Amino acid sequence: MRVAVVPTGEGGAWTRELAEDGQPLGEPRLWTDLPVAVAAYEPSGPRWVWAHTMDIYPRLLAAGVRVERCHDVELTETLLMGYVGRWGSPRSVAAAWARLTGGPVPPDKAPRSRDTQPTLFDAEQADPLGGADPLEVLLAVHADQLRRIGETALPGRFRLLVAAESAGALAAAEMGHVGLPWRADVHSELLTEMLGPRQAYGLPPRKLGELSERAALALGDRKLHLDSPAEVLKAFSRAGIRLSSTRSWVLKEVDHPAVPLLLEYKELYRIYTAHGWAWLSAWVHDGRFRPEYVPGGVVSGRWATRGGGALQIHKRVRRAAIADPGWVLVVADAGQLEPRVLAALSGDEKLARAGASGDLYRALADEAFGGDRPRAKIGMLAALYGQTSGEAGVLVAALRRKFPRAVDHVEKAAQIGESGGLVRSWLGRTCPPATSGWVEGGLDPEPVEEASDSGARNRARGRFTRNFVVQASAADWALALLATLRTALTGIGVEGARPELVFFQHDEVIVHCRAEDAAEVTAVLEQAAETAGRVVFGDTPARFPLDIAAVECYADAK
DNA sequence: CGAACTTGCGCC
C-alpha cells in the first residue's frame, strides 16, 4: 500500500491511502499531528508518497519516527524531466501540476538554506496551485509519474531508480540526523599539533605565519602575500622563473628554496581554512559532525552537501572521527568500483573476470600491460575520463586490444556526447543537455562560438558523457547498496543500540555499531553489496566487493 | 559595498 501525506502547516497532516497504481483507496484523513499520523501507518509497511523527503523526514526523525520506504515526488520529477531532456525544469509538485493541467509553471524556490524551515504548501506555496487541494494535486502528480515511468524504455529499471533515489533521500535525512561521531577535543589537538595553538580571531596560527614569512623571504619580498596567486607568480618571475600557475604540481617541478616552504604552507593553510577551528565550531556539536546532505545534488546521481564539506573530509583530520566507547566504525568502501561497473554495463566478461580475481588492476596488468600495475591503472582511468595526453593514449589503446567491449562502450558514449546526444545511466538517469540552461519552453540560445572553440567544447562534452555513463551507473549501484543496507541494519543489535549508518561518500559507507555487533554488520555489508549488484545489473559476472575494516578511528581504516 | 567570478585545493 501507498499512503500520500501532505503537512497542513500547523503541524498536522492530510493523508490518503493509495493502491500501487496511485489510485485512491479511501477518503482523505486529517491528523492534528504529522508524526502521529506517520507512526500510525508505518507498522503496515506503506510506501510514503510525499513531495520532498528533506522537508518532511527531518521533522519525523526529530519526533522519533522512522519510515522504511517512500516515493519522493520532487526527486522523481527531476529524474523524469531529465529523462526527456528537459533538465533544469522546475521540479516542485506545483510545477509538475502546472505542466499536467496546462497552467503557468512556477519557478522553483531558491535552494533551501540551513536556517530556514519552509513548509511545502504553506501560504507562500498555496498560490501556485491556484486554489486546488494540495492532497489532490499530490495524488494527481504521483499517478502521472507512475504512468510516465511506465512509458520509459526500461520501466523496471526506472522504477528501481526511483525507489533507490527515494531510499537514498531517507538515508540522507537519517545520517544528517544522527551525525558522524566526531571528537572536537581530538580535532583541536590535531590542529594545534600541525599549526600551532589557535590565535585570537583573524590571526593565523604561529606555524602558518612562520612558513609564509620564510617563503616570502626566500622569494625576496618580505611582504609577499602567499594567498594571492598573482603576487606569487610575479615573485617567481622576478627570480627568473616563469610559471603557468601556482598549482602545487607545477611548483613541484621547480628548483627554488621557496618551493618546499610554499607547498607546506599550502597544505597547512588548506587544513586551517577548510577544517580548522571555524569548521569545528560550525559543524560539530554534541560529539557529532552533522552535514546537510543533498541527495541527487550532482547530475550523475551522486550526493552533494550544503555546508560542512562532508564529501571532502581531509585525510589528515579523519583522526578525529572516533567511535563512542565500546562502539566501532565499520568502514566499507567499494574498491575499483567504476571499472567494475563498466564491466557490467558493457557486458565485457573478460573485464568482469579480471575484477572477480580481487585486484582488478593487477589482473589488468597481467593481461594487457606486461604486469605493470601502475600503467594498467592509468590506462583504465584514462579510458574512463577521456585522457589522451602523454602516455595515456597509448595505454588506452593497449587496454582496448584486450578489452574491446569495455573500451568501445565508453568511446561510444563519448561520440554520442560529441554529436550532441544524451546518455543515460544503467537505471535510466539521464545526463543534462549540452546547452548551459534549459528554460521552460525552449533552449536558451547561446552566443555563436568560434569554430575552434566549438571543437574543444564538443570534445569536453564527449569526456563528460563518457564519464557520465560510468559515474552515474556507479551511483545507481551505490544508492541500491544504501537502500539495502539501511533496511538490513535494523535487524542487528538490541533496541536502543542499533547499528547506525553515519556516513556515505560516493562509494564508501560507515556504520557505527557496538563492537560486539561488528561481525554481523560486516556480514550484512557484504551481503548488501552482493544484493545491490544483482538487483541493479541482474545476471552479470562482475563483482562489487567491499573493503571492510572495523576500527575505532576512521583514520585507521586505510 | 556586496555579487559574481577565478584560483587552487580537498575528496571521490
Added chain:
DNA sequence: AAAGGGCGCAAGTTCG
C-alpha cells in the same frame, strides 16, 4: 600543441 570526469569551499579579484 594540447586535449582528465564530478563536486564544495574559502580566499582573492573584479565588477557593478
